[in-house]
Amino acid sequence: MSRTLLKDVAIIGGGLVGSSAALALRRMGFSVALLEKGFCGAQASGVNYGGVRRQGRPPEQIALSQRAHAIWPRLKEIIGIDGEFVSSGHLKLARTEAEMASLESYAARVAELGLDLELIGRSRIRERFAWIAGDVAGASLCPGDGHANPRLVSAAFALAARRAGAEVLEHTPVSHVEKVPEGFHLSAGSGTEVRARFVINSAGAWAGTFAEAFGEPVPLRRIYPSMIVTEPLSVFMNVNIGAEGGGIYARQVERGNCIVGGMRGKPAADLDFSRPTGSGAVTIMNRAAALFPALRNAYAIRFWSGTEGEMADRNPVIGFSRTTPNLIHAFGFSGAGFQIAPAVGEVLAELVRDGESRTPIEAFAIDRFARMDQGSPVGSVPEPLKRETSK
Missing domain, CATH: 3.30.9.10 (D-Amino Acid Oxidase, subunit A, domain 2)
Structure with a gap:
């Protein structure tokens, strides 16, 4: 039976990034559809090593990692379980x-x-x-670093998002997404249509296909x-x-x-x-x-x-599309996304609500590879496309 969902935000990918974004958005009052082709958290988010570390990250990731560092001790308050998080060092x-x-x-x-x-x-x-x-x-x-159980944490964020009112659709692969005058139109699963003002592409190792569909190819490859x-x-x-x-x-x-x-x-x-x-x-x-x-x-x-997406420079893509208003990307965490994912979810929610984040993410712009090919300085980030209003 076909159905059409009208939402503020559609999220492609139910890993830890997508699920934490769904939860943060619901707490801000946005209506959300979280679309996952399998089970939420069953890919890289749920089968990774479980390291919760800031050490060793590139300096440009530290602000985001520090924001996440403040979230991990509060997991029980946020998602109902502590996820076996231990601040072991x-x-x-x-x-x-x-x-x-x-x-x-x-x-x-x-x-x-x-x-x-x-x-x-x-x-x-x-x-x-x-x-x-x-x-x-x-x-x-x-x-202050530590470790946790990814099999528990990833599923618990998706469950918390569902309890908060997000429509979480598992076994619902997105087959088509396009920009339309009023926002986005997505086709998913067997007869599910979603119309949303914003789309978040957090599809992990599969995110490159969606980015390329909007004219933003990236050097994303799969690692195991x-x-x-x-x-x-x-x-x-x-x-x-x-x-x-x-x-x-x-x-x-x-x-x-x-x-x-x-x-x-x-x-x-x-x-x-x-x-x-x-x-x-x-x-x-x-x-x-x-x-x-x-x-x-x-x-x-x-x-x-497990299957993970790795970027050529090992930094993720996080931020607004440079070609399509109200499209937001968050993928390519290169085997190191578990610790920062809860903070990334909050950042994505801020981008929807405010058009910007209080945590610096300029280094993760999707067009950085094209700018490097053209010889532009790495720190030269063009202004994003104008954001359309969310409501």
């Missing part, structure tokens, strides 16, 4: 002197941005984190981060672990399971899905066992992978 290891120099350089670059990074030398690592083995040259600790969870072990890991240069990250939850990642999976025949590889799983576990002796005899009980 994030320890980034340097395995070589060159990596330690890189950590020192990064700490200097963000020194005034409020991360309160602590650089720890080789001997102090041994004293403070005796469970870390190997020839570690040092580390950088961001004490792969993770492993071990059997429950005695708790030994008291921080969220990363490594300068990549290759390994690990955290341990209260019940003792360790989540370990650092390799990529393989796309399935249906490119919407992926699978971890046996060789990748062995590589990750060997790397983990070399650094963390407590894992050397641990059973790995589950492996998984």
Whole structure:
């Protein structure tokens, strides 16, 4: 049976960004349709590693990350559960002197941005984190960072948006979207039509298709981060672990399971899905066992992978379209969107309501790649198209 929905905002993509935007918009009084081709939070938002970190982000992301940092401790108030969020701290290891120099350089670059990074030398690592083995040259600790359970958090934001009055439509893929004089017309699922004044394109790894339909092609590609969870072990890991240069990250939850990642999976025949590889799983576990002796005899009980969109410069696209009034993009989080997503949702709601955000997002403009191709300075951002009124 066909139906037509009249909404202020239609959101394409029910991941954590889209769901948090839907919730924020409903709290501002806007009517919202959230359109998801599968289950909300079932792609990158729900199957990622679960790191809630500010450390290591490019300086242009820190303001957004700091805004999100204030949201995570309030999850229970906002979505009804704490999402197993733990402010454990994030320890980034340097395995070589060159990596330690890189950590020192990064700490200097963000020194005034409020991360309160602590650089720890080789001997102090041994004293403070005796469970870390190997020839570690040092580390950088961001004490306020942590980790959470993405499978809980992503679904809970979508549920909170539904409870707040958003129309959440799962298994409703958007097949067509076009600009019309009164706003946008979307066709989705089997006979669902949506007419909305605003559209938010938060379709993750699938967002490029919608951007290109409005004349805004971007260098978005799919990546497939792969993770492993071990059997429950005695708790030994008291921080969220990363490594300068990549290759390994690990955290341990209260019940003792360790989540370990650092390799990529393989796309399935249906490119919407992926699978971890046996060789990748062995590589990750060997790397983990070399650094963390407590894992050397641990059973790995589950492996998984997910589909994520990665931008060429590893910064997301967030902000108004440069071709189409009232179209807003938010995608391309390049494997690092989990921590900032709740803040991105608030930013998107502010763009709808106010036409601008109190958090700087100029660096994430969708036309930055075209400007770089044309030789314009990276910081040269043209004025956005005039925003149409929302009501």
